[in-house]
Amino acid sequence: xxxxxxxxxxxxxxxxxxxxxxxxxxxxxxxxxxxxxxxxxxxxxxxxxxxxxxxxxxxxxxxxxxxxxxxxxxxxxxxxxxxxxxxxxxxxxxxxxxxxxxxxxxxxxxxxxxxxxxxxxxxxxxxxxxxxxxxxxxxxxxxxxxxxxxxxxxxxxxxxxxxxxxxxxxxxxxxxxxxxxxxxxxxxxxxxxxxxxxxxxxxxxx
Amino acid sequence: xxxxxxxxxxxxxxxxxxxxxxxxxxxxxxxxxxxxxxxxxxxxxxxxxxxxxxxxxxxxxxxxxxxxxxxxxxxxxxxxxxxxxxxxxxxxxxxxxxxxxxxxxxxxxxxxxxxxxxxxxxxxxxxxxx
Numbered sequence: 001x002x003x004x005x006x007x008x009x010x011x012x013x014x015x016x017x018x019x020x021x022x023x024x025x026x027x028x029x030x031x032x033x034x035x036x037x038x039x040x041x042x043x044x045x046x047x048x049x050x051x052x053x054x055x056x057x058x059x060x061x062x063x064x065x066x067x068x069x070x071x072x073x074x075x076x077x078x079x080x081x082x083x084x085x086x087x088x089x090x091x092x093x094x095x096x097x098x099x100x101x102x103x104x105x106x107x108x109x110x111x112x113x114x115x116x117x118x119x120x121x122x123x124x125x126x127x128x129x130x131x132x133x134x135x136x137x138x139x140x141x142x143x144x145x146x147x148x149x150x151x152x153x154x155x156x157x158x159x160x161x162x163x164x165x166x167x168x169x170x171x172x173x174x175x176x177x178x179x180x181x182x183x184x185x186x187x188x189x190x191x192x193x194x195x196x197x198x199x200x201x202x203x204x205x206x
Numbered sequence: 207x208x209x210x211x212x213x214x215x216x217x218x219x220x221x222x223x224x225x226x227x228x229x230x231x232x233x234x235x236x237x238x239x240x241x242x243x244x245x246x247x248x249x250x251x252x253x254x255x256x257x258x259x260x261x262x263x264x265x266x267x268x269x270x271x272x273x274x275x276x277x278x279x280x281x282x283x284x285x286x287x288x289x290x291x292x293x294x295x296x297x298x299x300x301x302x303x304x305x306x307x308x309x310x311x312x313x314x315x316x317x318x319x320x321x322x323x324x325x326x327x328x329x330x331x332x333x334x335x336x
Contacts, residue, residue, distance in 0.1 A: 001259025011325065015266045018304040020325065033268045044265065055330065056263040056276055064269055065278025 004043060004057045012054040014047040022048035023055060030056075032068065035101075036150040039067040073156035076148040077171045080139040083178045084147060090185040094194065095201035104149040105204045109197065110177045115158035118165065125166035128176025135175075147174065245297040248311045249289060252322055255329035256286050261322075264330045275334040285334060288318050 008025040023045035030053055031038045042063045045055035056064075084103075091102040114121055151159070163173060185191045255261040263276040274280040296315045302308035302323060310332070313320040321333040 010262075010328065012262070012328075012330070013264065013302065013305055013308065013325065015304070020305055020308075030265070031268050033266075033270050039269060045262070052267045053265045054267075056265045056269070058259060058261065058263070058275075058282070061276060061278045064276060068269075068277050068279075 001058060003059055004045075006043065010045055010055070012045055012047070014050060014052065014054045016050045016052045017047060019049075021050075021054065024048060025057070028053060034150055037067055037070070039064050073151055074148065075151055075156075075159070075170070075174075076146065077174045078144050079147050079171070079175060079178070080142045080144050082139065082142060083175055084145055086182040086186055087147075087178050090181045091201075093185055093191070094197045098201050102201055102204065103147070104151075105200055106181065106197070107149075107174065107177055108151060108155055109200060110180060111155060111158055111162065114177070115162055121162055121165050124176060124180070125168055128166075128168060128172060128179065131179050132172050132175050245294040245299075245311075248297070248299075248324075249292065251324060252311070252329055253286060253289055256282050256289075261329040261331060264332045270333070272333045272335045273331060274336075275331055280334060285320065288315060289313060289320065291315065 004025045006025055006027060010023045010025070011020055012023045013019070014021040025043055025045050027041050028044050028046070029038050029040045030042060030044060039060075040063075042060040043057060044053045044060065045057070046052065047054045087103050087106065088100065091098045091100075091106055094106070095102065114124055159170070159173070162168075163170060166173065168176065184193060185197070191197075252261075259282070263273055264270075269277065271277065275282070275285055292313050292315050296313050298312045298314075299309050300312075302310050308323050308325060310321060310323045317336040319333055319335055320331075322329060322331045324330075
């Protein structure tokens with residue numbers, strides 16, 4: 001394998017400068033594209049014009065892999081669009097300035113609350129199962145979209161535990177959680193948990 | 207890419223064959239292939255780059271989650287195996303968004319999506335995922 005060293009030079013295409021630019025290899029902290037974490041002190045090539053990171057050599061992959069495994073586990077589900085609309089409406093009601101990035105903290109809040117109470121988990125399972133069954137005919141010809149986000153291993157463990165207790169599928173768990181969010185936040189005029197969730201929104205979107 | 211005359215293509219192919227018989231010099235291969243880059247040439251050049259560990263990953267000021275080779279979710283040898291079983295039917299190419307003189311190669315096979323380009327003297331991977 002070709003090993004690069006700090007100070008080596010090369011060329012690359014820079015997205016920012018939209019040109020082929022000269023590059024220099026340096027050590028940098030580089031964030032993941034999905035904001036799930038930062039890889040510290042990896043060798044990268046930076047643009048000679050704008051100083052942005054434009055290339056990563058394969059020798060930095062082990063460090064990226066290690067950081068990634070600590071930072072994230074992937075949750076991916078396909079949902080009927082009304083579920084996503086309800087989730088986004090709830091996010092909007094909590095904080096009109098929030099973006100789709102608030103979907104994840106909102107769901108994680110509900111996952112964490114549910115995981116802490118086994119009785120609530122059991123009740124939720126029955127309620128969610130019935131509700132999803134009722135909605136099935138309504139949602140039959142509705143378009144579907146992918147919802148994906150990364151969670152920490154701790155939240156992933158909580159999801160696994162909830163799935164084990166409730167015997168729900170992951171998609172049904174998320175549908176159930178969104179239905180709960182719909183009932184708690186979207187439908188009431190003055191939601192009970194609004195103040196807490198507004199604080200969370202302020203923290204995560206700061 | 208600039209279209210080449212049949213005569214020049216043949217001449218470059220002869221040079222490639224000659225180089226293959228003589229010394230298998232990697233750098234000369236790469237220069238020759240950059241002159242006449244069809245799928246076979248792109249496949250050969252990208253496999254050479256992977257096997258030599260002489261490649262880079264394009265970055266846009268962050269770690270792109272769609273490049274599993276960069277994040278270590280797939281190994282070099284796995285990517286080599288996927289590319290090896292591809293033929294021209296699994297390959298498309300288009301000019302790079304910002305630098306139209308750079309040809310971006312896309313390989314799609316068994317759900318895999320591999321996107322790369324050559325910017326001499328380097329091979330850059332943009333995406334490797336399924």
